[in-house]
Amino acid sequence: MPDPAASPATAPYDALLLVSFGGPEQPADVMPFLENVTRGRGIPRERLADVAHHYDDFGGRSPINDQCRELLAALRAELDAREIDLPLYWGNRNWDPFLGPEVERLAAGGHRRVVAVLTSAYPSYSSCRQYRENLFDAFDPHAAAGVTVDKIRHYSDHPGFVAASVDATDAALNELGDLADDARLVFMTHSIPTAMATTSGPTPRSADGGYVDWHLAVAAAVTRGVEQRRGRSYAFDLAFCSRSGPPSQPWLEPDVNDHLAELKQAGVGAVVLVPIGFVSDHMEVIYDLDTEAVETARELGLPLARAATAGTHPAFVGALVDLVLERAAAARGEEPERPVVEGGAVGWYDCQPDCCTNLRDPTRRALCQQVPQPA
Numbered sequence: 001m002p003d004p005a006a007s008p009a010t011a012p013y014d015a016l017l018l019v020s021f022g023g024p025e026q027p028a029d030v031m032p033f034l035e036n037v038t039r040g041r042g043i044p045r046e047r048l049a050d051v052a053h054h055y056d057d058f059g060g061r062s063p064i065n066d067q068c069r070e071l072l073a074a075l076r077a078e079l080d081a082r083e084i085d086l087p088l089y090w091g092n093r094n095w096d097p098f099l100g101p102e103v104e105r106l107a108a109g110g111h112r113r114v115v116a117v118l119t120s121a122y123p124s125y126s127s128c129r130q131y132r133e134n135l136f137d138a139f140d141p142h143a144a145a146g147v148t149v150d151k152i153r154h155y156s157d158h159p160g161f162v163a164a165s166v167d168a169t170d171a172a173l174n175e176l177g178d179l180a181d182d183a184r185l186v187f188m189t190h191s192i193p194t195a196m197a198t199t200s201g202p203t204p205r206s207a208d209g210g211y212v213d214w215h216l217a218v219a220a221a222v223t224r225g226v227e228q229r230r231g232r233s234y235a236f237d238l239a240f241c242s243r244s245g246p247p248s249q250p251w252l253e254p255d256v257n258d259h260l261a262e263l264k265q266a267g268v269g270a271v272v273l274v275p276i277g278f279v280s281d282h283m284e285v286i287y288d289l290d291t292e293a294v295e296t297a298r299e300l301g302l303p304l305a306r307a308a309t310a311g312t313h314p315a316f317v318g319a320l321v322d323l324v325l326e327r328a329a330a331a332r333g334e335e336p337e338r339p340v341v342e343g344g345a346v347g348w349y350d351c352q353p354d355c356c357t358n359l360r361d362p363t364r365r366a367l368c369q370q371v372p373q374p375a
């Protein structure tokens with residue numbers, strides 16, 4: 001049995017569970033993976049076939065699982081450096097290693113109070129509640145045995161996540177050489193249906209909803225950091241990639257490819273794409289940005305550099321450990337500081353019942369709260 005006294009800093013937690021999206025690791029995995037992702041989501045068949053080709057171009061293997069392995073190794077090293085003894089587990093929503101069996105293993109290992117770190121940094125149904133539904137399902141069979149899970153707060157506006165993005169944006173500007181002076185910063189994230197965007201985050205909500213609000217705050221903070229470092233100002237925008245869904249359904253815009261054409265038209269000299277919506281260079285980054293958007297920019301004659309995602313940047317890994325310690329202190333009834341960048345919202349630990357609404361099935365149970373009864 002784990003010794004709760006081993007690491008007072010992380011008490012009451014006795015294990016850390018990394019929770020991610022998952023991705024195929026060989027060609028035979030691609031279609032079953034896509035079916036897992038899109039089950040009941042109304043994604044057109046043609047879009048699925050199209051997305052399967054994105055994976056084919058990379059040998060049928062997404063880099064995302066390897067990136068989770070690297071993040072786990074980096075977390076282990078950071079915990080060791082701080083002399084914190086905390087077992088690490090890892091489960092995905094859509095592909096092996098799946099969350100369910102991993103939580104079985106964790107419970108069988110004698111762990112009782114688990115802290116979850118999601119590789120998803122923003123509020124929205126897709127990036128928050130859907131993971132919480134999966135966490136609920138995975139832990140529910142063990143609830144009677146007293147196994148519980150808490151998650152850290154959404155962390156995109158944590159100074160550590162922003163610092164990693166500032167470094168990456170600065171490096172990408174350096175790649176542009178003299179053209180950096182003319183560069184526009186285009187912050188990138190996953191498009192989602194506008195109906196999902198406006199119901200993201202807790203109520204009361206702004207007209208745009210929490211998903212867009214948080215991205216704009218992070219984009220502004222990264223831009224300020226880059227401006228401080230380079231001693232000059234930069235214009236920035238937020239653009240979107242990876243739209244799926246039927247054409248009749250409105251999704252967040254502008255699409256990155258349309259936006260690049262507009263910037264070229266407006267006389268912008270160069271672009272840095274900064275994918276703040278993703279924590280690693282997985283398929284949505286290496287295909288949608290590095291393949292498609294790069295090709296669009298080439299056709300337009302618009303010089304482009306792509307900033308790295310947070311990945312295993314020390315500021316990001318350090319921030320995740322800080323967030324775990326902060327969550328642990330809060331669970332012990334202390335009042336830890338909750339650092340956020342200027343203009344950021346202080347993230348909440350427990351999502352309220354109406355946070356990041358499930359529009360298809362509002363009664364589906366999720367971690368953090370009892371579901372509201374349908375009206």
Ligand SMILES: CC1=C(CCC(=O)O)c2cc3nc(cc4[nH]c(cc5[nH]c(cc1n2)c(C)c5CCC(=O)O)c(CCC(=O)O)c4C)C(CCC(=O)O)=C3C
Nearest residue numbers: 021023037041051062064120126127190192244282283284
């Ligand atoms: C907000 C958001 C994030 C960021 C937060 C987070 O990280 O969770 C994210 C991440 C990712 N999305 C990924 C892949 C896919 N997303 C899809 C579909 C969708 N994503 C959506 C949203 C998001 N997705 C939505 C609203 C849909 C429509 C279907 C639905 O309503 O659920 C589809 C289906 C085909 C298609 O329609 O494109 C695929 C294959 C991968 C893995 C990449 C790899 O393999 O390396 C990752 C990390």
Ligand SMILES: [Fe+2]
Nearest residue numbers: 128351355356
């Ligand atoms: Fe939420």
